[in-house]
Amino acid sequence: MDELLALVDINLHDIGVIVTNCSVFSPTPSMTSMIINKYKLPVDVKSFNLAGMGCSAGLLALDLAKRVLLAHPNKYALVLSTENLTRSLYYGNQRSMLVTNCLFRVGGSAVLLSNKWKDRKISKYKIIHTSRSQMGAIDMCYRSVYQEEDCKGTIGVSLSKDLMQSAGLALQHNMKLLGPKILPFSELFLYILNGFMMKISPNSKIKPYIPNFKLACDNICIHAGGKAVVRAMELALNLPFELSEPSHMTLYRFGNLSSASVWYELAYEESKARVKKGNRVWQIGLGSGFKCCSSYLKALKDIDLRSSSQCWADCISELPVQLPSDEGGHH
Structure with a gap:
């Protein structure tokens, strides 16, 4: 998110929606609250923390952010998709469960959405x-x-x-x-x-x-x-x-x-x-x-x-x- 925000010229108080998703890791306070605290986002930001929704949750979060933006004009939405596998590493010997240890890795992405007409010129x-x-x-x-x-x-x-x-x-x-x-x-x-x-x-x-x-x-x-x-x-x-x-x-x-x-x-x-x-x-x-x-x-x-x-x-x-x-x- 630091890399994303360094690429765009926006006022953080214009961020009206934030959606995070991480399937197998759901801390308290939530990841959404961590981001709000780190970047000191406004008190009326609409925040959603999606957990346990699997590998499709990145696009599910995008869909949610899009729908919320439709109801709140002139705002930005941040969508953070990540995974944290450390807490769910499998230490047993059952083959069908060992596959996830071999296949999954940790990664993350951050996407900024806008419903402001002026941003059409700079949006990808x-x-x-x-x-x-x-x-x-x-x-x-x-x-x-x-x-x-x-x-x-x-x-x-x-x-x-x-x-x-x-x-x-x-x-x-x-x-x-x-x-x-x-x-x-x-x-x-x-x-x-x-x-x-x-x-x-x-x-x-x-x-x-x-x-x-x-x-x-x-x-x-x-x-x-x-x-x-x-x-x-x-x-x-x-x-x-x-x-x-x-x-x-x-x-x-x-x-x-x-x-x-x-x-x-x-x-x-x-x-x-x-x-x-x-x-x-x-x-x-x-x-x-x-x-x-x-x-x-x-x-x-x-x-x-x-x-x-x-x-x-x-x-x-x-x-x-x-x-x-x-x-x-x-x-």
Whole structure:
């Protein structure tokens, strides 16, 4: 947040909304209160501290901040997404719980939102749409990422074999919410026609039509939940490596950064100078619950952070690296 506030020229008393999220760490006072105290924010700031909401909480927090700003004009909103794994390190020997020790890492991101018209000239992106899908009513999805005790009473987070299926269901529902808002008419027509044909011929071998979301996006940031997650998303959306590269490289360099991962991925694209004015960016967050959250952004200017990126500057020139064949054989 220090780095963010050093880049912008704002009066801290104009910050009207602050949203923080950290899934497995919930201190007292809250992280929101810590930030308010550190920066001496105004007493009427609308503060929200999200805990236990998994890796999709970064985009969920963005959605919340956007909605609160709509009701409070002429204000700024700060969104801080992070994770603190130290308190939840698993010390047992159950394999399904040891995965989180190997995969997750600590990271953080800070985003400043504005609903002031004058800030349009200096803003990097405009939020076009956000969508949220919650599959918690389905037991399989609810228990796919689950904190519990092992047979010896040691607490850990268990990843079930139903995780990929749960992610697929959440993504499918989220695409149904977002698709009508962002897809071109031609794709919507084909999807509706396919559904109609399947309905009138239920016993036919007609396969469900998956719209081509590549036509609606120039940059895609898929939550770097693991190589299997990213690979499954590639297959589901029929993505070339160029579009999934930010997710693969974030996982390679930083691991699973939980709710902050989609912002590291966007910073990767910016550091590669691949975000141009008018580009449409789709961020996809997947997390426990099971949830899928999306944000659809429009770039308001060309962005080139090759010489100034805080997190990628030391390695961006060496990426992408060649991936092992079990990740799809891409280069």
